[in-house]
Amino acid sequence: MTIPSFFPHASVRSGQDKFIDDLDQALAQRKILFAHAPTGLGKTASALAVAVEHAIRSKKKVLFLTNRHTQHRLAIDTLALMRTKTGREIITADLIGKRWMCNQDVAGLFGNEFNEFCKTVVEKGECEFYTTVRDKKTLSVEGKAALASLKQQPPQHTEEICAFAKEKTMCGYELAIALAKDAHVIVCDYFYIFNPNIQNSFFAKLEVELGDLILVVDEGHNLPSRIMDMLSSTLTSTMLRNTILEAKKYGYGGVVKWLQEILQIFHEIAVFPSSSSDPEIKIAKNQFRDAIQRGVDYDLLIDELEMAADEIRKKQRKSFCSSVASFLQAWKSEEEGFARILSKYPGKNGPVVSLRHLCLDPSFITRSIFSQIHAGVVMSGTLKPLSMYKDVLGVPDALEKEYASPFPLENRATLIIPETSTKFTTRSDLMFQAIADHCSNLARLIPGNIAFFFPSYDLRDKIAYFIQTPKQKFWEKREMVKEEKEQLLASFYAERQFGGVLLGVTGANFAEGVDFPGDLLNGVVVVGLPLAKPDLVTKELIAYYDRKFGKGWDYGYIYPAMNKCFQSAGRCIRSETDRGAIIFLDERFAWQNYFCCFPREGLRVTKGYEPILREFFG
Numbered sequence: 001m002t003i004p005s006f007f008p009h010a011s012v013r014s015g016q017d018k019f020i021d022d023l024d025q026a027l028a029q030r031k032i033l034f035a036h037a038p039t040g041l042g043k044t045a046s047a048l049a050v051a052v053e054h055a056i057r058s059k060k061k062v063l064f065l066t067n068r069h070t071q072h073r074l075a076i077d078t079l080a081l082m083r084t085k086t087g088r089e090i091i092t093a094d095l096i097g098k099r100w101m102c103n104q105d106v107a108g109l110f111g112n113e114f115n116e117f118c119k120t121v122v123e124k125g126e127c128e129f130y131t132t133v134r135d136k137k138t139l140s141v142e143g144k145a146a147l148a149s150l151k152q153q154p155p156q157h158t159e160e161i162c163a164f165a166k167e168k169t170m171c172g173y174e175l176a177i178a179l180a181k182d183a184h185v186i187v188c189d190y191f192y193i194f195n196p197n198i199q200n201s202f203f204a205k206l207e208v209e210l211g212d213l214i215l216v217v218d219e220g221h222n223l224p225s226r227i228m229d230m231l232s233s234t235l236t237s238t239m240l241r242n243t244i245l246e247a248k249k250y251g252y253g254g255v256v257k258w259l260q261e262i263l264q265i266f267h268e269i270a271v272f273p274s275s276s277s278d279p280e281i282k283i284a285k286n287q288f289r290d291a292i293q294r295g296v297d298y299d300l301l302i303d304e305l306e307m308a309a310d311e312i313r314k315k316q317r318k319s320f321c322s323s324v325a326s327f328l329q330a331w332k333s334e335e336e337g338f339a340r341i342l343s344k345y346p347g348k349n350g351p352v353v354s355l356r357h358l359c360l361d362p363s364f365i366t367r368s369i370f371s372q373i374h375a376g377v378v379m380s381g382t383l384k385p386l387s388m389y390k391d392v393l394g395v396p397d398a399l400e401k402e403y404a405s406p407f408p409l410e411n412r413a414t415l416i417i418p419e420t421s422t423k424f425t426t427r428s429d430l431m432f433q434a435i436a437d438h439c440s441n442l443a444r445l446i447p448g449n450i451a452f453f454f455p456s457y458d459l460r461d462k463i464a465y466f467i468q469t470p471k472q473k474f475w476e477k478r479e480m481v482k483e484e485k486e487q488l489l490a491s492f493y494a495e496r497q498f499g500g501v502l503l504g505v506t507g508a509n510f511a512e513g514v515d516f517p518g519d520l521l522n523g524v525v526v527v528g529l530p531l532a533k534p535d536l537v538t539k540e541l542i543a544y545y546d547r548k549f550g551k552g553w554d555y556g557y558i559y560p561a562m563n564k565c566f567q568s569a570g571r572c573i574r575s576e577t578d579r580g581a582i583i584f585l586d587e588r589f590a591w592q593n594y595f596c597c598f599p600r601e602g603l604r605v606t607k608g609y610e611p612i613l614r615e616f617f618g
Contacts, residue, residue: 004049006088008081009042013576015406016042020050022401027054027214027375032398034220034390036383038405039570043379044071045078047216048185051377052082052090055184055214060374061206062185065193066218067226068513072096072158075187075218079155092155093180095188101158101173103129103166112326113318120313133170139178146170147178155185181206190217190226194365210369215376219513221383221563224362224392231359235327237266238352243320252308255321258296262324265291266353270344280343280536283355285335292328302328330357337361339540358537360544363394370395382566384597388559391549409602411579412572413616416595416605418587422455422528435527436466438585443469443501445613446523446581449492451502453511453568455530463527464503471495476504485509493520504568506530511568522617523581524572529588531561562597581613 003012004020012020019037026033027050037043051062064075076094083090095101099114104127109117121127133143146168150156156164158176165172180186192202193215203209217223240263247255269287272279292298302325309322331340339358344351370376370393378398383389386400420435443450450471454460457478464473474492477484489510492500496519504510507530532538538556546552565584572580588594590605606612 004053006052006082006086006090007049008045008078008085013040013042013406015403016046019043019401019403020046022399023047023050023377024054026377026399027051030375032370032373032375032395033377033379034383034386034395034398034400035377035379036381036386036402037379038381038403039574040406040576041403043381044074044218045081047218047377047379048075048078049082051214051216052079052184054375058374060212060214061183061208062214062216063193064185064187064216064218065190066187067190067222068219069096070513070515071218072187076155076157079185079187083154090155090185091151091179091183092185092187093176093183094156094158094161095173095176095180095186095192096158097189097191098173101162101165101171101176103162103172109317112322116309116313116319116322117317127171128169129165129171130174132168133165133174133178142168143170143175143178146175150175150179151182177202177205190223191230193369194223194227195230196365210372211374213373213376215370215373217376217378219380220378220389221380221567223366223378224389225560227362227365228359231362231364232357233327233330234354234356235324236352236354237263238347238349239320239323240266243324246312246320247308250308250312250315252321255304255308258292258301258304259324261295262292266355270342270353272344278343278345278535280341282536282540283340283342285331285340288340288355289331298328298332327355327357333357337364337544339537339544341536341540343536356537358540360541361548362392367394370398381570382563384563384566385559388551388555391551392545392555404601405573405599407573407576407578411576412602413581413612414603415581415609415612416584416589416598416603417607417609418590418605419607420585421587422459423588427459432463433466435463435585436468439463439525439527440466440468441610442523442525442581442583442585442613443467443471443499445610445617447617448499448519448522449496449502449516450499450523450525451504451510451516451521451568451571452525452527453504453506455506455528457505459528460503460505467501469501471499471501474500474502476502476509478508480509489514496520506564506568511564511571514571515574516571517574517578521572521580523583524569525583525585526565526568528586529561529594530564532557558593559597562594566597581616583609 019035019041023033048064055062066072072094079090079092122130125131132140134140139147161176162172165175191198193199240259244256244259247259269283272281289298305321305325309319309325312319312321337360339360341356341358343354386402390396390398417438419438420431439452454463472495474488492502502510506526542552542556545555549555569582572582
């Protein structure tokens, strides 16, 4: 193979050479590569080196897409190494959400509320940060000088760009966008490309089209669910009551009347089976729309709500009217590929009725984008099966490549222990005690730090209550801000000599995007299968994938759960020198429909795990 001139390291790892060759060929052929590349292969360095070389040669831009802050940092650091090694200019822009780059006091403003606030203060000339960097729509003299200064520096992380902008009383987002216009590489979140509204604005500012782009999609296993969330919307009885109060406050009597009628419709259609413990029913599009239409023209109501929202935002930063209008607009979409579900759940002030318009098919967005870009790669350490991601994202002619782990097999002990189960029908205090006994034993056999990942917080609490260990326990919380996570991890790391026990949840704060290199973590135990709750949403997803691909249970139920397990398991071995035990504790992991998802290298199914772990840890 030929090592790319931008490759930032002195040597290429085993398996990395194959990934580089495959990606080089894919980009040369203007194809999309789907790459299952385990941790340690060097995906980021390889993908950026190959993509930047192709982009400069063909006068394209590289968009490195990731939904994790840590991956932003890794990409920027890699690009800085590339620039240092080659001595060549690699102009780079790092972008996160506009709100998070804002120097205004925007506490409490999210999503569309922030966007409308930003639009209003900019149009009225009330944002000094914007007016300092831009004179109407062109860069000011100060803005041009700041941009020139940024271009001379090594690739800057978004925090550094924002600090630089704040020092100069400038808008960090506008400065980063100006940098992105001339950049070879833009590091940003998925929504800059896959959210239609944001993409249109973003592309207009960059003066680019999809055909000008090479996409590198990092942590690609997250892309389908992120897009489905992005295209979904919810309207609740609580939101309607807040909107009614807002409309009354500002004198929109006509809007109040219509909103009260919608609230009444909510209660009229919220008829659930008396036997249901979690009340939810499917709702047809026209059932809700026609009920509104009988009292007022549906499209006129949307227009009136949007006009009221515009006026209200002149007096306060956000408006509930805008959220209701957005939901009613989304509800008008076509039936296929969406689920419309009405449910009821307990709230602080009584029962809450919720109407959800849920996307089941991300290919509505992704199919068109992947067919128009110049070329790209979707990569992850848990992109299996590759065929599922090709199907779900709507890229049938993509190339599929799978790579083996580059780490020595003897450095890890991978075991399935088929002794217990978190299956719903087996749950009892007796089973929780049995699971906890194994966890206690594993905490004793594995020296130093160990992490347990459970299917849910509820199960974690029921099982961990019985775990007996002299090691200090560290409990993940449902809602953790960045500072809380960092503090917990720092305390956990500090405990590694005697040993700590991290009690986490698959798919949550510490199961993905967090590294525990070296002796910071000697073992991971995945306790049970994090299968989706068998509610109406899951049933609709399974049914939709069954109709479209004939693989509803696999695509909608089994594979997503197994990928969560593998993400949790991947926290342990992060380099070629790391050693650790990876344990899957549930009898169902040995069942064929789940067992077929496992890589076979070094995998053992055993109930006699004690001598194996004693020997492994010496």
